[in-house]
Amino acid sequence: MKKQIEQLSAYQPGLSPRALKEAYGIEGELYKLASNENLYGPSPKVKEAIQSHLDELHFYPETGSPLIKEAISKHLDVDASRILFGAGLDEVILMISRAVLTVGDKIVTSEMTFGQYYHNAIVESANVTQVPLNKGYFDLEGILAEIDDDTKLVWLCNPNNPTGTYVPHDELQQFLQRVPSHIPVIIDEAYVEFVTADDFPNTLALQQQFSNAFLLRTFSKAYGLAGMRIGYVVAAKEAIEKWNIIRPPFNVGRLSEYAALAALEDQAYLTSIRERNAQERAKFFELENSNAFYPSQTNFVYINTNKPHDLYEAFLNVGCITREFPNGVRITIGFPEHNDKMIEVLKHFDL
Ligand SMILES: Cc1ncc(COP(=O)(O)O)c(C=O)c1O
Numbered sequence: 001m002k003k004q005i006e007q008l009s010a011y012q013p014g015l016s017p018r019a020l021k022e023a024y025g026i027e028g029e030l031y032k033l034a035s036n037e038n039l040y041g042p043s044p045k046v047k048e049a050i051q052s053h054l055d056e057l058h059f060y061p062e063t064g065s066p067l068i069k070e071a072i073s074k075h076l077d078v079d080a081s082r083i084l085f086g087a088g089l090d091e092v093i094l095m096i097s098r099a100v101l102t103v104g105d106k107i108v109t110s111e112m113t114f115g116q117y118y119h120n121a122i123v124e125s126a127n128v129t130q131v132p133l134n135k136g137y138f139d140l141e142g143i144l145a146e147i148d149d150d151t152k153l154v155w156l157c158n159p160n161n162p163t164g165t166y167v168p169h170d171e172l173q174q175f176l177q178r179v180p181s182h183i184p185v186i187i188d189e190a191y192v193e194f195v196t197a198d199d200f201p202n203t204l205a206l207q208q209q210f211s212n213a214f215l216l217r218t219f220s221k222a223y224g225l226a227g228m229r230i231g232y233v234v235a236a237k238e239a240i241e242k243w244n245i246i247r248p249p250f251n252v253g254r255l256s257e258y259a260a261l262a263a264l265e266d267q268a269y270l271t272s273i274r275e276r277n278a279q280e281r282a283k284f285f286e287l288e289n290s291n292a293f294y295p296s297q298t299n300f301v302y303i304n305t306n307k308p309h310d311l312y313e314a315f316l317n318v319g320c321i322t323r324e325f326p327n328g329v330r331i332t333i334g335f336p337e338h339n340d341k342m343i344e345v346l347k348h349f350d351l
Pocket residue numbers: 035036087088089090091114157160161188190218219220226229230231
């Protein structure tokens with residue numbers, strides 16, 4: 001066994017609704033608002049697509065997910081040779097870490113960001129520098145100061161999970177100008193389809209200027225396909241060729257590829273999801289105590305409080321399962337009836 005695995009623990013999913021009901025003696029229904037899933041689910045066209053391929057379950061998928069690769073290539077106007085698919089971004093992050101990192105290498109990222117950058121770096125015997133957030137935002141100056149000769153990857157999460165904050169276009173551009181061009185800067189845009197801010201980066205345009213700016217996207221969030229496990233990276237062709245060598249041959253399931261194709265085609269549905277989410281998100285920021293929340297461009301809101309467990313339990317008492325952090329609680333924006341319940345709690349909670 002690799003020694004460094006002892007310093008990690010397996011992913012802790014939190015208690016299931018059933019276990020929580022038992023532990024807290026809750027009678028009514030519980031809503032899972034802890035994992036930033038899209039409660040509306042995918043486009044109805046996805047179900048039709050899956051149903052029409054149910055007779056193919058005994059066949060392996062086509063290696064490399066060529067159909068959805070071609071569709072994404074057209075959708076984003078990037079060459080298909082620059083795209084690689086994984087069973088969710090979780091697998092993409094694993095593949096990149098596995099391909100790039102070895103003993104003594106270093107990654108630089110932020111504290112309070114998506115945990116898999118750290119987790120996979122440790123598995124590969126690399127060192128991790130986590131720069132503290134600056135008032136809930138990625139501290140790009142701090143990250144630049146930590147980049148050295150050992151640095152092999154820089155991870156940005158934009159918008160960031162769990163804070164929901166983002167780095168705007170100009171700041172990202174200036175940052176990329178200052179990172180040595182041989183160091184990949186991997187920009188995880190898992191939540192990009194929820195963004196409504198005008199100054200959010202056009203990362204595809206930045207990629208034309210900076211060949212080391214790599215982009216991650218997923219079908220798990222706004223497209224509503226978390227259960228299908230499909231996400232991708234857009235990077236330099238040379239990097240994709242290398243990473244593809246370590247990709248498990250049939251990593252993305254057959255139905256996942258068809259589901260993603262149908263979801264991608266229904267852009268009108270995606271727009272309606274973005275609009276509904278933005279409308280509901282705005283309701284939280286109308287609250288008097290919303291200065292305790294980080295501004296969010298995503299489908300979740302991070303609420304700073306020095307009583308995170310009390311707040312978590314207050315949400316639970318109205319049937320909402322949220323995610324507790326050491327200094328706050330992250331809630332996933334749900335249906336209006338869920339959000340209204342959480343808003344009622346927040347109105348009366350002394351953060
Ligand atoms: C920022 C970020 N990146 C990646 C992922 C993983 O997404 P996927 O479902 O595509 O593996 C998540 C999931 O929560 C996330 O929040």
